[in-house]
Amino acid sequence: MARKWIEIVAAALALGATASSSVVVAQSLGAKYNAAKSSGLVGEKMDGYIGPVSSPSASVSALISAINIKRKDVYFRIAKQTSARPVDAAFAGGCTNIKNTESGEYYQAPNGSWVKRAPGRPQLNSKCPQ
Amino acid sequence: MEEHRLTRPAKTAIRGNMKGIASYTLLFAAGIGLNGCVQVAAPDKPIEINLNIRIEQEVVYRIEGAVKDAIAENSEIF
Numbered sequence: 001m002a003r004k005w006i007e008i009v010a011a012a013l014a015l016g017a018t019a020s021s022s023v024v025v026a027q028s029l030g031a032k033y034n035a036a037k038s039s040g041l042v043g044e045k046m047d048g049y050i051g052p053v054s055s056p057s058a059s060v061s062a063l064i065s066a067i068n069i070k071r072k073d074v075y076f077r078i079a080k081q082t083s084a085r086p087v088d089a090a091f092a093g094g095c096t097n098i099k100n101t102e103s104g105e106y107y108q109a110p111n112g113s114w115v116k117r118a119p120g121r122p123q124l125n126s127k128c129p130q
Numbered sequence: 131m132e133e134h135r136l137t138r139p140a141k142t143a144i145r146g147n148m149k150g151i152a153s154y155t156l157l158f159a160a161g162i163g164l165n166g167c168v169q170v171a172a173p174d175k176p177i178e179i180n181l182n183i184r185i186e187q188e189v190v191y192r193i194e195g196a197v198k199d200a201i202a203e204n205s206e207i208f
Contacts, residue, residue, distance in 0.1 A: 030206040070207045078200050082193040092190045092197040097208060100201070127187045129194050 032063050042067075043106030043114050044097040046125050048075060048090030053106045053114050095128035 036042045037050075041060050045051045049068045052060060071093070072086075079089040098107045101117040109115045109123045124130060201208045 084189050084193050088189045
């Protein structure tokens with residue numbers, strides 16, 4: 001009986017540890033991303049993904065990949081729901097992401113260059129809903 | 131002496147042939163005439179390209195709502 005209780009407590013502890021560690025990972029990715037965004041290390045591209053504004057460090061490259069993999073998953077899900085092509089879902093995402101950038105953050109202009117978001121409307125690709 | 135005759139005399143055949151040549155000549159002349167006034171140059175860039183852009187834009191407009199919802203739901207990566 002006592003042994004069974006010990007097993008249950010151990011299992012509960014193990015579960016708790018897994019849950020809290022995954023939360024920590026998620027928080028740190030989100031926090032890292034927000035920091036990179038506001039310090040101008042990464043910017044919103046027209047294709048719906050983020051990219052390095054200047055030549056990135058290894059950790060920034062890793063952050064970009066981590067975010068973009070998760071975004072790709074979201075875009076593919078939208079594409080499936082709306083029976084559109086993933087590339088179109090991602091492009092539509094790019095339009096929204098660029099519109100959502102805050103003042104001081106970087107985004108890719110229709111000519112491909114990085115532009116710092118100023119107050120007012122961003123420069124959108126002609127295919128974006130204006 | 132027995133006379134051998136063709137079942138379809140050559141005279142008719144030649145006449146038929148001549149008719150054919152004459153009509154071809156007419157067609158050819160008409161062709162030259164047309165060639166003079168209708169000169170169609172193939173466009174180097176097909177109109178299809180514009181059509182593709184239009185369709186893509188339609189798709190972007192159509193899925194905009196779903197995209198906005200998904201982005202709001204996953205704000206930690208957007």
